[in-house]
């Protein structure tokens with residue numbers, strides 16, 4: 001059984017953060033462990049409260065898990081503060097793991113999940129040791145310092161982020177203005193890139209899509225898929241999770257983590273290498 005880890009915030013509503021990650025890990029048949037950076041009192045309507053973990057206790061959780069398990073791949077989500085990021089980066093740089101970073105900054109309801117001064121710590125300490133970075137467009141703008149209004153800007157921003165040392169940047173298209181498609185553009189450190197294109201689903205039930213996508217990438221990397229295969233399979237997982245809603249809650253409902261297994265992974269992602 002391949003062991004993976006999520007380092008993220010807990011979502012009491014069950015749709016994002018640690019809870020979305022563990023559900024994804026379970027469905028993808030990897031063993032999930034957790035390091036909790038913050039508790040959030042949250043539901044599909046928004047985040048009502050945040051209770052951060054102390055950096056010392058983040059370290060204690062990392063030490064407990066790594067001293068007992070052989071963790072193959074790690075993902076990070078809500079990291080909250082520069083102090084927490086520094087503890088995690090210092091610890092993980094001594095470990096031989098594939099690291100997927102979902103640079104969670106703002107919840108769907110608009111609440112901040114990362115302090116402003118923490119962005120520099122993320123760029124300077126975590127990106128140099130990361131395998132994959134999965135920003136949405138607003139997050140890519142903050143990390144790269146480039147306003148993204150067209151494809152050229154996106155490429156420039158991706159190359160700026162690759163310069164921090166991460167091996168692959170996936171620009172997620174959930175927030176883009178495309179009417180019929182949801183396109184994620186993948187940029188690799190060797191200068192190549194490709195797009196993953198799926199049908200855009202018109203739904204408000206997209207709480208935790210980013211968490212679910214990055215947890216799926218982490219699971220497939222731990223299972224030994226190549227970077228490209230892991231990315232395409234993760235896109236299928238999140239597509240099926242959005243396409244088959246559970247209709248839970250009164251706001252932005254969670255996605256359906258059961259769907260990939262129920263539909264036997266049946267979804268054709270279009271891969272464009274041009």
Ligand SMILES: Nc1ncnc2c1ncn2[C@@H]1O[C@H](COP(=O)(O)OP(=O)(O)OP(=O)(O)O)[C@@H](O)[C@H]1O
Pocket residue numbers: 016104107108135136172173174175182183184198199200201202203206207208209210211213235238239242
């Ligand atoms: N309406 C949609 N239809 C199809 N795919 C979508 C839709 N919205 C998002 N996705 C896909 O979900 C994945 C996550 O992208 P998204 O841009 O939503 O991330 P995010 O904004 O970081 O999510 P979160 O707000 O949960 O952190 C991507 O693969 C994206 O293409």
Ligand SMILES: Cc1ncc(COP(=O)(O)O)c(N)n1
Pocket residue numbers: 008009010011016017018040042077078104106107108109113206207208209210211
């Ligand atoms: C603990 C935690 N982590 C991540 C998200 C982002 O998810 P979303 O943007 O869908 O609200 C969240 N809301 N809560």
